[in-house]
Amino acid sequence: MSEPLDSKERFSNRVDDYVRYRPRYPAGVIDILAAEAGLRPGAVVADIGSGTGFSAELFLRNGNSVIGVEPNRQMRLAAEQLLASYAGFRSVDAAAEATTLADGSVDFVVAGQAFHWFDRAAARREFGRILRAGGKVALMWNVRRLDSTPFLRAYDALLSRLGTDYLTARCEGMEDDTIGEFFGGPYLKRSIYNFQDFDFTGLRGRLLSSSYVPAAGEPNHDEILAGLREAFDAHAVEGRVRLEYDTQIYFGPLGG
Numbered sequence: 001m002s003e004p005l006d007s008k009e010r011f012s013n014r015v016d017d018y019v020r021y022r023p024r025y026p027a028g029v030i031d032i033l034a035a036e037a038g039l040r041p042g043a044v045v046a047d048i049g050s051g052t053g054f055s056a057e058l059f060l061r062n063g064n065s066v067i068g069v070e071p072n073r074q075m076r077l078a079a080e081q082l083l084a085s086y087a088g089f090r091s092v093d094a095a096a097e098a099t100t101l102a103d104g105s106v107d108f109v110v111a112g113q114a115f116h117w118f119d120r121a122a123a124r125r126e127f128g129r130i131l132r133a134g135g136k137v138a139l140m141w142n143v144r145r146l147d148s149t150p151f152l153r154a155y156d157a158l159l160s161r162l163g164t165d166y167l168t169a170r171c172e173g174m175e176d177d178t179i180g181e182f183f184g185g186p187y188l189k190r191s192i193y194n195f196q197d198f199d200f201t202g203l204r205g206r207l208l209s210s211s212y213v214p215a216a217g218e219p220n221h222d223e224i225l226a227g228l229r230e231a232f233d234a235h236a237v238e239g240r241v242r243l244e245y246d247t248q249i250y251f252g253p254l255g256g
Helices: 012-021 028-037 054-061 073-082 120-130 150-162 176-183 200-208 221-235
Strands: 044-048 065-069 089-092 106-112 131-144 188-198 241-252
Touching: 012 073, 012 200, 028 054, 028 131, 028 188, 028 241, 044 054, 044 120, 054 065, 054 106, 073 089, 106 120, 120 131, 120 176, 150 221, 150 241, 176 241, 188 200, 200 221, 200 241
Parallel strands: 044 065, 044 106, 065 089, 106 131
Antiparallel strands: 131 241, 188 241
16 A cells, blocks of 8 residues: 655645646635735735645735745745746745744735645644734635535545545545634634536546546546546536535634
């Protein structure tokens, strides 16, 4: 049996598909954080586990300065390419538990689709160190709906049957008790509907962007693609299927 993937290296061989086919975050995230957490243009945001730059781009478009902290070289380089036109973006080779950022240097700490990979206790200490007085933390996930349509039920069944470590690695947000322990005080939770519509080529890329899907040459790779084709043909409407998500946002100050 192969060794489990280091969480910092899980997506190294999937960056191109990740950039092209993973869901972005809806603009409503900014509206919520502006109205309920005091986010303003000009605030300094540390995007921890910034990956290929999707969450950083959301804040850059809002007029924020963003420091992307990402330990995976391939994903960090993809973000640097995606965000090259933004003067307010800075890329840092570091991890959530040791960002290398200065004490009290940021207004918001954001983690998009990454928090569940962190050492939570160490990351909490680090976030508290780099936040200015009154600073906030925002944790976000695009959580794929598993059974709201016949296609989504078929897609989840396929991953459950042929994914490598799907049941342990899939992202479903976090339990409220875990989030509450991390914040150590009052926090808010909001949810926004999000979706992607795909033809088969796009759906195939979306599937292969996931670290728990067998890559070319690995056992079950051909089988999972054949199953994807079958599910698509059974459920596509006018040549497209929809992946549905709930963009979940947890935000507030760190208590204690």
